Amino acid sequence: MTERPSPTALVRSLPATVPFVGPETQERERGRPFRARLGANENGFGPAPSVARAMAGAAPQMWKYGDAQNHDLRNALARHLGVGAENIVIGEGIDGLLGLVVRQYVEQGAPVVTSLGAYPTFNYHVAGFGGRLVTVPYRDDREDLDGLLNAVKLQNAPLVYLSNPDNPMGTWWEADAVEDFVEALPPTTMFVLDEAYGETAPPGALPALDVSRPNVLRMRTFSKVYGLAGLRCGYAVGEAETIRNFEKVRNHFGMTRMAQEAALSALEDQAHLQWVCGEVEACRQRLYRIARKNGLTPLLSATNFVTMDCGGDGQHAMKVLQELGKRDVFVRKPMAPGLDRCIRVSVGPAEEIDVFEAELPEALKAAR
C-alpha cells in the first residue's frame, strides 16, 4: 500500500455516503431525462422574470468578488423582516449554514437531537463534525415537540433541530406550540428552527421573529418560493451575538455576487412571490385530488410538496417510487419507519403534474 497522508481520526470514521442522490445523477444512471422533476422540492414556477433580468444584467460584473459582508442583502432582509442587519447572517443555502452551526456548537461526541427521518443534510453535518445523533420518532406524522424536548433534557444536548413546516411530511405546528417549545428549552441549548418552507405555511404557523433569545436561529431560504435553489442563498435570523459568532467560522467571500444580486431583486418582487404562493396552493389542491382519486391519502401540506400515504408498508411505497421513476417521474419518499409508507411529490408546473397524474395509476398497478 502506498504511504499517504492520513485524514483525521474523525474523517477516517466517516462513510462516503451522500445525503441525497440528485436528479441529474439519477438521469445519468437511467440514461434518459425525467419528464417530471417533482422530487427535490424545487420551485418549477421559477424565479421572477424581473430576477432573471437582474441576473442577466449582473452577469458581466461577475469578475468581482461578492461583498463579503452581504451588506445590501442583509439590510434589505432586515427591513423586510423588521429586525436589525446585525441579526442576519447570509450563507450558501440553509445547508451551508447548518454546517456552520454544527461546527460552532457541537464538540466531538456531543449529542444532537433531531427527528428520526428529518433532514438528512443536517445529520450529515452532525456526523461530519463528530456529533452523536439522538433521534426522536415522528408522532402522527409530525415532529414530536415533547419528545424532542425530553431528549434534549435527558441528553443535555447543545443543539436541537426542527423544521416547521416539516420536510419530508409537509405537516406543521402552530406558532404557539413552537413558542412553548422555545420557552421550555434550556437556554444553553441552541435551537435551529428550519423555516425553509415558511412562506407557504398557513398564517399562524410561524412564530413572530424574536431576536432577543441567544439560543434560537431561524433559517430561511431563497431556494423555495423565490425559485433560486441553484444560487445557494439562505439566511439565519437570531440574536446579535449569536449571529456575530458566525464571523469566526464562515467563508467570508463564499457567497456569490450573483446570489446576492438575485436575492435582492427577488425580495423586491413580492408580487411574484404572491403569485408563486397562489400557484403552490392551487397545485397542492390538485395533488390532493390526484392522490385521493388513486386511493392514496394525501397529508395536508404547509409546504411546496404533498406527501401521500400509499396505504402499505415502506416496501410498497418504494415500489411506487420506482415505478414512477421507470415512467420518467422523479419524486422522493421518506425513509424512516412509520413515515416510509409515503411518497413525497413536489408541486410544479401543470405540464409536469399532468405527467404525474397520467403515470400514477399505472405505477400503482405495477407496484401492487
Place this chain on the structure above:
Amino acid sequence: MTERPSPTALVRSLPATVPFVGPETQERERGRPFRARLGANENGFGPAPSVARAMAGAAPQMWKYGDAQNHDLRNALARHLGVGAENIVIGEGIDGLLGLVVRQYVEQGAPVVTSLGAYPTFNYHVAGFGGRLVTVPYRDDREDLDGLLNAVKLQNAPLVYLSNPDNPMGTWWEADAVEDFVEALPPTTMFVLDEAYGETAPPGALPALDVSRPNVLRMRTFSKVYGLAGLRCGYAVGEAETIRNFEKVRNHFGMTRMAQEAALSALEDQAHLQWVCGEVEACRQRLYRIARKNGLTPLLSATNFVTMDCGGDGQHAMKVLQELGKRDVFVRKPMAPGLDRCIRVSVGPAEEIDVFEAELPEALKAAR
C-alpha cells in the same frame, strides 16, 4: 449575563477577525466608491461575452439545485487537463476547498506549514480547525522551498501550503524546483499547491499534472483569468482516492448551478482566455513602467498583479497605500516583515490604470 449556548472550546478560542476587508466594505467606510479597483486581484477585463450570455440564458433555470456531482464541469475539466474526472473536485472557490483540506488533514494542535505573509485565508482555515501555523519567511521575495521543506520535516507536519505563482509577491518557482520539493516531501504530508495564478505564469512554471501522488493537491480557479470571482468556482486536481475523500466533508449541493454553467462556458472560450492573458501581460508591462517612472521597483510578476517595492519600510508603504486610497485608488500591500515595503497593484482596464498612474506621484509625495 444571559445564559446562552456555549460554542465549542475551539470556536471560543477564535478571534472574530476577518482575513480581508473587501472593497465594498471600504467604500462604505469611506463614503464613496473607488475609481480604480486594483486591490483584489480580480480580472477587470471581465468574463467572456459568450460566458455572460450563457449566464443570462441560464438565469431562468436557477430554480433547480445544481448538479451535486458537478458532472459536466468535472468532465470538461478532465478533458481540458488530460486527467480523469475522478481526479477533480469542484468547490466554492479555492477558499472553500482550502477549508475542506484543512478539515480533512489537520487534527487540533497539529502543525501546518506555510510562508510568513502568504495567503491569509488559508491561515484563517488552519486557525478555524485548530491547527498550529508554522511560518517560514520568504527569501528574496520568493517562498522559501528549502525552508518550507525543513519546517515540514522538523515538525512532522501533515499539511504544507505553497502558492506558485506566489501571492502577494507575484514571484514564482520553475516547475523543476517545485517537482524537487514534491519529491523530497514525506509522502504522509499533504501538499496544497495553489495555482490560482497558473494561467498567467511563464511557460515552465507549472509542473506537469501528475495524479499518481496521494499527497499533492493542485488548486485552480475560475476567479482570475476566467473573470468569474463573483461565482465562486475553484477546483482541486489530485490522486483519485485523495479526491474521493472530499465526498465525506464537502457540501454536496453547495455549488451554484450558475457557477457550473458559467465555468463550463468559460472553459469553451479559450480564445477569450488567450486575449485576457495578453491583456494581463501588456498591463503588467505598463505597471512596471509606471512603477519605475515613479522611483519604485517592480517585482517581475507571473500573476495578474504587480508588487512594487516602495523603497522604504512597511510604514512608508502603508502610507502610500493610504494616500492612494484617499485618491480613490484601491490597492493592497503585503504585511509580513520584509515584504511589507511593497504595495500590490492588480492589473485592470486601461481607464483604471490611468487613474492609478495619475494619482501615484501625488500619493508618493504625500507619503514622504
